[in-house]
Amino acid sequence: MKWSQFFNTSIGKKLLVGATGLFLCSFVIVHLAGNFSLLKEDGGEAFNTYAAFMGHNGLIQFIAWGLKIVILIHAVIAIQLTIRNRAARPVKYAVRPGNKTSSWYSRQMAVMGSVLFIFIVIHLSQFWWAMHYGDIGKVSYGAVTEVGNLYEVVWFAFKESWIVALYVLGMVALSFHLIHGFKSACQTFGLNHPKYNGLISFIGVWFFGILIPLGFAVIPVVIYIKQI
Amino acid sequence: MKLTLKVWRQQNSQDKGRFESYQVSDVSTDMSFLELFDVLNERLINEGKDPIAFDHDCREGICGACSMYINGRAHGPWHETTTCQLHMRAYNDGDTIVVEPWRAAAFPVIKDLAVDRSAFDRIIQAGGYISVNTGNAVDANAIPIDKVDADAAFAAAACIGCGACVAACKNSSAMLFTSAKISQLALLPQGRPEHKQRAEDMVAQMDKEGFGSCTNTGACEAECPKGISITNIARLNREFITAGFTSK
Ligand code: HEM
Numbered sequence: 001m002k003w004s005q006f007f008n009t010s011i012g013k014k015l016l017v018g019a020t021g022l023f024l025c026s027f028v029i030v031h032l033a034g035n036f037s038l039l040k041e042d043g044g045e046a047f048n049t050y051a052a053f054m055g056h057n058g059l060i061q062f063i064a065w066g067l068k069i070v071i072l073i074h075a076v077i078a079i080q081l082t083i084r085n086r087a088a089r090p091v092k093y094a095v096r097p098g099n100k101t102s103s104w105y106s107r108q109m110a111v112m113g114s115v116l117f118i119f120i121v122i123h124l125s126q127f128w129w130a131m132h133y134g135d136i137g138k139v140s141y142g143a144v145t146e147v148g149n150l151y152e153v154v155w156f157a158f159k160e161s162w163i164v165a166l167y168v169l170g171m172v173a174l175s176f177h178l179i180h181g182f183k184s185a186c187q188t189f190g191l192n193h194p195k196y197n198g199l200i201s202f203i204g205v206w207f208f209g210i211l212i213p214l215g216f217a218v219i220p221v222v223i224y225i226k227q228i
Numbered sequence: 229m230k231l232t233l234k235v236w237r238q239q240n241s242q243d244k245g246r247f248e249s250y251q252v253s254d255v256s257t258d259m260s261f262l263e264l265f266d267v268l269n270e271r272l273i274n275e276g277k278d279p280i281a282f283d284h285d286c287r288e289g290i291c292g293a294c295s296m297y298i299n300g301r302a303h304g305p306w307h308e309t310t311t312c313q314l315h316m317r318a319y320n321d322g323d324t325i326v327v328e329p330w331r332a333a334a335f336p337v338i339k340d341l342a343v344d345r346s347a348f349d350r351i352i353q354a355g356g357y358i359s360v361n362t363g364n365a366v367d368a369n370a371i372p373i374d375k376v377d378a379d380a381a382f383a384a385a386a387c388i389g390c391g392a393c394v395a396a397c398k399n400s401s402a403m404l405f406t407s408a409k410i411s412q413l414a415l416l417p418q419g420r421p422e423h424k425q426r427a428e429d430m431v432a433q434m435d436k437e438g439f440g441s442c443t444n445t446g447a448c449e450a451e452c453p454k455g456i457s458i459t460n461i462a463r464l465n466r467e468f469i470t471a472g473f474t475s476k
């Protein structure tokens with residue numbers, strides 16, 4: 001089988017969705033670690049220095065652009081598969097099993113993914129666009145001079161309760177997407193073994209599904225509360 | 229018991245089809261679900277009406293013919309049970325039971341509840357065999373096989389090709405069936421020489437038939453009357469990935 005044929009099969013496409021999905025999982029860990037510096041009330045020194053470093057380091061810029069392409073590849077192939085899957089059942093059942101044979105979030109990957117996609121677009125236009133192409137205030141901290149004050153932009157945005165609600169909603173979608181997604185990607189790669197299944201489930205549900213989205217969601221909520 | 233049956237009636241693959249309701253009284257709890265249909269069909273024939281077409285053969289849970297989607301469940305509510313082994317004691321007096329055919333583009337309706345499952349045959353024809361003559365039965369233990377692998381191959385070979393996995397899957401995916409047919413050979417030494425070609429050909433055929441892809445919801449495993457596990461799907465993925473990366 002040629003590569004072109006391989007990646008056109010259902011399993012080949014699933015592999016691409018799984019591989020890009022796991023790459024995104026590794027990204028969210030790094031992203032969250034950096035974001036916690038937003039909670040420091042140091043006038044933004046830690047966060048802005050970090051953001052400036054991320055924005056100017058060549059390798060990180062390369063990865064950051066790659067990341068956006070990876071999200072697109074992930075979403076496009078996943079939606080392509082979803083369309084094929086819908087077409088595989090042209091006449092629907094009159095009575096459905098509900099949650100008796102599968103969990104509801106495992107059936108809603110495309111819906112949660114789409115909510116995430118909308119969230120990511122809003123999120124990028126709000127902060128990433130402002131940082132790179134917008135007209136934001138500049139600050140200096142000792143050796144670090146004239147860096148964009150993204151810290152202020154973020155704190156300002158999270159004064160608004162509906163923006164905070166939007167971020168929490170985005171993270172609820174991330175949570176359900178990853179509770180199923182991490183485990184599912186492992187199964188797609190053939191990683192299913194009685195000695196490791198417990199660990200895979202644990203990491204998928206508790207680490208990626210609950211801890212990470214909760215960590216992200218806490219930040220806007222805390223910033224909001226501090227400003228009322 | 230007195231029951232109301234809402235049964236999918238469809239003249240042929242072109243017909244749009246519709247539900248029709250039937251009242252059946254004097255239903256014994258000892259009847260099997262198929263016997264309920266026998267009684268109803270006898271009445272329809274006596275009334276000069278067209279009996280309901282449904283597939284059945286062994287009526288003991290081993291042939292896989294009796295495809296019926298009952299109240300939202302493939303083969304009805306009982307765990308690891310085919311429709312022929314489902315008994316009316318699963319229901320209460322006055323219940324309404326909705327019966328539909330397997331729904332999948334790859335399983336077109338022939339008539340009423342009978343669907344064409346020859347797509348499964350074509351998946352097997354694409355590679356679910358060993359193409360050389362393996363000769364007479366050799367002495368026991370002449371070919372050493374790990375007991376764990378032998379048991380797993382045997383468990384996979386229990387698949388009866390009923391199609392409940394496809395019917396239960398929200399994507400009408402045939403991954404559980406295909407993985408069982410691949411595993412029963414991949415786990416045994418006789419099946420190893422052709423394992424790469426087999427995985428590639430069977431997956432290609434599965435896609436060509438118009439089955440959906442696997443999103444690992446596990447509905448297939450929950451509904452399989454033979455308890456085929458989705459660990460077989462992981463094995464199929466491994467077989468297909470190794471084939472894709474290393475076949476010439
Ligand atoms: C950009 C918006 C996104 C969309 C539209 C989307 C959509 C989807 C869909 C439909 C699936 C199911 C595919 C299948 O099972 O065949 C899926 C799987 C997955 N997604 Fe996403 N997703 C998005 C973002 C993300 C993000 C941000 C992450 C990680 C942080 C992620 C991680 C995963 C993982 C790990 C899987 C499982 C892959 C598998 O089952 O093999 N996705 N995604």
Ligand code: SF4
Binds near residue numbers: 386448451
């Ligand atoms: S895997 Fe199970 S549900 Fe699917 S065809 Fe085989 S026996 Fe039927």
Ligand code: FES
Binds near residue numbers: 284286311
């Ligand atoms: S009629 Fe053979 S399995 Fe039900």
